[in-house]
Amino acid sequence: MWAFGVYLALACVAAAAARLRPGAVLRRLAFELPFVVFALLLPLTGGGRETVAGLSVEGLWAGWNVLAKATLGALAVVVVSSTTPVAGVLRGLEALRMPRAFTSVAGFMARYAGVIGDEARRMRIAQQSRGYAPRWLWQARAAGSAAAALFVRSFERGERIYVAMLSRGYAGSLPAAALHRAGRADWVLALSLPLAAGAVAAASWT
C-alpha cells in the first residue's frame, strides 16, 4: 500500500528534476484512459462473497491495483519519453548491448511510422473527397483495399530505401552509433531511481 505512495513520489521527483510542466505530463498521461475504464469495471464484475455498497471487495482491490500500477508505469514512461529523443533511447539500448538488429528495426519504425501514417491519411482524404463515407460493414471493402494499397506502397518504399542504402555503401550492417560513453557519475545518477524503487519493493515485500 505505502509502497505505491513512495513510487509516486519518486516519479514526481524525476518529473520535477526534468522540469516537465505538470499540465503537459497530465495531458500525456491520457493514453492510460482505456486501462482506467477497465479498472473501474472490476468492482462491478469482480467475484468474491464480500461486498461493500453492492461492490465486490475483491474487485475493488483488483481495480485499485490495476489503476495504481498503470498510472505509475505510465508516469514513468511519460518522464522518459518527454526527456529522451527516440535516437537517445536507441543509443542507450545499444550501449546496454541490445542486439543491433532490434535497435535498427525500432529506429526504422520510429522514422517511418509518421511517413506511412501520412500516406494513410492522404488516402482516406482522397476517398472521402470522392464521397466515400462508410456506415455499414459491407461498405468497408474500400478500407480493405486501401490497407492493401498501403501495404504495397510501404513494401515498394522499403525497396527504394534499400537501394538508397546500397548507394551509400551499405554492406549488411548499420554503423554503430557514436556513443557518448557513460561515466561513473552518469551511472550513479541513472541507477539512483531504479535502485530506490527496488529498495522500496524489497522493503514492502510481505
Next chain:
Amino acid sequence: MDLSAVDARGLSFAYPDGVLALDGVDLAIGAGERVALLGPNGAGKTTLALHLNGILEPSHGTVHVAGLPVTKQTLKEVRRRVGIVFQDPDDQLFMTTVRDDVAFGPANLGYRGEELDRRVEAALDAVGMTAAADRPPHHLSFGQRRRVSLATVLAMDPDVLVLDEPTSNLDPAARRELAEVLDGLRVAILLITHDLPFALRVCDRSVVMDGGRVVASGATHDLLADEETLARHRLELPYGFIPAPRTPNSDPRSRSGRSPG
C-alpha cells in the same frame, strides 16, 4: 589522358518483365562537368542513373567511373565516387537523426571519430543545415529534407553527383536555394530533370533520352532553343519562358560567384 568522371558505353538493360529500358546508351561526363539528362517519363533516365553506381548491372555495355570499371570488386569505391540523391527525401533519409543519416555513408566507408564528425559538419555546412543536425528528419520541411539528402551524399566526398528530379515539389525559393547550393560545389553533376529552366540554370550541356536511347546532346541553351527536337521528345518549356540570349554576364553562376576552393 583526362579520365572522364563517368563513361558509359553501349549500355543495354531489360527489366525482368522484358521491358527494354536502355537500348545502347553512351554517356560521358568530364571531371567537374555539369550535364542535364532530359527526357519524357519512361525514357530510362533513372535506370541509367542506377547503372552508374552499380545498383543495376547492364546486360550489355560497360561503365567506367574515373577509369575504374564497375564490377562487384569495385562497388565500394564506385559508390563513394558516384553519389545518387534520390527523388523522395523520405527514401534517402532513413536514420533517426539528421547527423546519423549524414554519417551513414562515410561510416560505411570506414570513417570513425573526429574524421567522421568533420565530414558530417562539412556536408551539413555546404547545404546550410548545420543547425538541424540533431533533429529527426521528419521534423524538417520538404526543402530542408532535400538539402539534407544532398548532404548525405556530399559527406562521402563524391566526384559525381547524380540528382534525380531535385526540384520536384520544391517551392520557388527552395528551388533557387538548391541552385545556389549546387553553385558552391566542385563536383561533376548529372541532373535528371523535367525542369528545363533549372537545367539551363545549372548545366552547360544537356543530353536528351527517349525510348532508352540518347537522342540529342549539346549546349543546354541551344537545345532549349530547338523547338522541333523538344517537341519530338515531349519536352516543353514553361509557358512564357524564353531562354535569354547568352552574354558573358548572363550566367547566374558567375554572378553569384562560385567560390574557388
